[in-house]
Amino acid sequence: MSTDPLLARALELREELVALRRDIHRHPELSFEERRTGETGRAWLEELGLLVENRIAGTYGVLATLDSGRAGPTLILRGDMDALPITEQTGAAYSSSQAGVMHACGHDAHTTCLLGAARLLAERREELRGRIKFVLQPGEELPPGGAKVLIEQGGILEGVDAALALHVHAGIPVGRMGFRPGVMLANSDRFTVRIKGVGGHAARPHLAVDAVAVAVQVYQSLQYLVSRENNPLHPFVITVGALQAGTAANVIPGEATLLGSVRSLDAAVREALPERLERVVSGVCHAARAEYSFEFTQGYPSLVNDEPFTERAMASVRALLGGEAAFLLPAPEMGGEDFAFFAQQVPATMFRLGVGNETRGIVHPVHSARFDLDEDALPLGAAALARIAMDYVNGAD
Numbered sequence: 472m473s474t475d476p477l478l479a480r481a482l483e484l485r486e487e488l489v490a491l492r493r494d495i496h497r498h499p500e501l502s503f504e505e506r507r508t509g510e511t512g513r514a515w516l517e518e519l520g521l522l523v524e525n526r527i528a529g530t531y532g533v534l535a536t537l538d539s540g541r542a543g544p545t546l547i548l549r550g551d552m553d554a555l556p557i558t559e560q561t562g563a564a565y566s567s568s569q570a571g572v573m574h575a576c577g578h579d580a581h582t583t584c585l586l587g588a589a590r591l592l593a594e595r596r597e598e599l600r601g602r603i604k605f606v607l608q609p610g611e612e613l614p615p616g617g618a619k620v621l622i623e624q625g626g627i628l629e630g631v632d633a634a635l636a637l638h639v640h641a642g643i644p645v646g647r648m649g650f651r652p653g654v655m656l657a658n659s660d661r662f663t664v665r666i667k668g669v670g671g672h673a674a675r676p677h678l679a680v681d682a683v684a685v686a687v688q689v690y691q692s693l694q695y696l697v698s699r700e701n702n703p704l705h706p707f708v709i710t711v712g713a714l715q716a717g718t719a720a721n722v723i724p725g726e727a728t729l730l731g732s733v734r735s736l737d738a739a740v741r742e743a744l745p746e747r748l749e750r751v752v753s754g755v756c757h758a759a760r761a762e763y764s765f766e767f768t769q770g771y772p773s774l775v776n777d778e779p780f781t782e783r784a785m786a787s788v789r790a791l792l793g794g795e796a797a798f799l800l801p802a803p804e805m806g807g808e809d810f811a812f813f814a815q816q817v818p819a820t821m822f823r824l825g826v827g828n829e830t831r832g833i834v835h836p837v838h839s840a841r842f843d844l845d846e847d848a849l850p851l852g853a854a855a856l857a858r859i860a861m862d863y864v865n866g867a868d
């Protein structure tokens with residue numbers, strides 16, 4: 472392992488970073504309600520002597536600027552702050568104090584790594600050129616996404632040349648970090664289908680239009696789009712996560728609702744989705760004499776990492792932690808992420824921070840009630856963000 476001064480300092484700060492992460496973990500806040508977390512971040516950043524703006528665009532978002540006073544590019548580092556509506560089942564001593572709210576996506580670690588990186592860089596401001604901005608972002612888990620709000624209404628990307636973020640991954644062992652130039656995550660959209668049939672007595676189906684029977688056909692026919700109509704080399708996946716209908720065993724329901732999520736990697740596939748889905752819904756309902764309404768809501772776009780910036784970031788992490796630490800992620804994932812809105816505006820990269828540790832039983836994925844992370848990842852994540860940022864603004868390659 473190298474003796475990079477940023478890494479050495481991050482390892483010295485380990486206990487402080489762990490305490491910060493546990494404090495945030497114990498007090499999780501749902502999307503766009505991150506008052507306490509934003510306040511914690513604001514206090515930390517002000518103590519570093521940075522110029523801090525609070526309550527960006529009417530949210531709990533925080534933006535801090537570290538200006539070297541020397542010519543150079545501007546990089547923004549992003550950490551998201553929100554938790555999920557999940558009841559924690561890790562049994563950890565630092566478990567959530569809020570029933571039904573949990574940091575199950577690791578955003579407590581993202582906030583901690585961002586604040587750690589801010590400290591590392593502020594301590595070495597004399598060695599920097601250009602500007603580094605730090606944004607604590609609300610509402611990653613809830614469309615339209617805090618990123619979109621902060622960019623469109625808060626103007627946080629004005630004068631920014633590149634953007635950097637990390638996301639924890641329990642499937643990657645602590646000490647390793649995954650990079651992916653190009654497409655990394657999927658377009659993530661939603662739809663609602665409401666079917667209107669005619670309710671009736673269970674004994675007399677011929678006098679009714681059974682909304683459950685129609686909903687089942689709609690569900691099956693939608694999957695047919697995936698398997699028979701779509702080019703398998705440009706994939707998409709449809710999940711109907713909720714199917715709601717009926718009240719009793721002996722009543723044919725007149726109404727049914729399907730709530731669905733569609734993930735795709737390709738812009739052209741995404742664009743064709745509303746027409747394809749509605750055509751199937753319409754055809755099935757027509758055949759069954761039912762009426763319907765169809766709504767399609769675009770969520771987060773696909774996250775496309777800038778190739779040259781991603782390669783530079785990977786080289787920085789190799790120099791920091793050794794050649795084995797940084798690796799190329801073999802394929803995109805169908806998850807979504809609102810950091811994609813940053814990547815649509817400026818060259819950006821998000822890398823995967825390994826937080827898994829099989830020998831310690833840290834194996835559960837994000838969005839699980841048993842998700843936890845190996846806290847040894849916190850100083851490594853902070854040092855990686857700081858090293859990538861420093862190399863970027865100083866123009867190292």
Ligand SMILES: [Zn+2]
Nearest residue numbers: 576612837838
């Ligand atoms: Zn998440």
Ligand SMILES: [Zn+2]
Nearest residue numbers: 576578611638
């Ligand atoms: Zn997340």
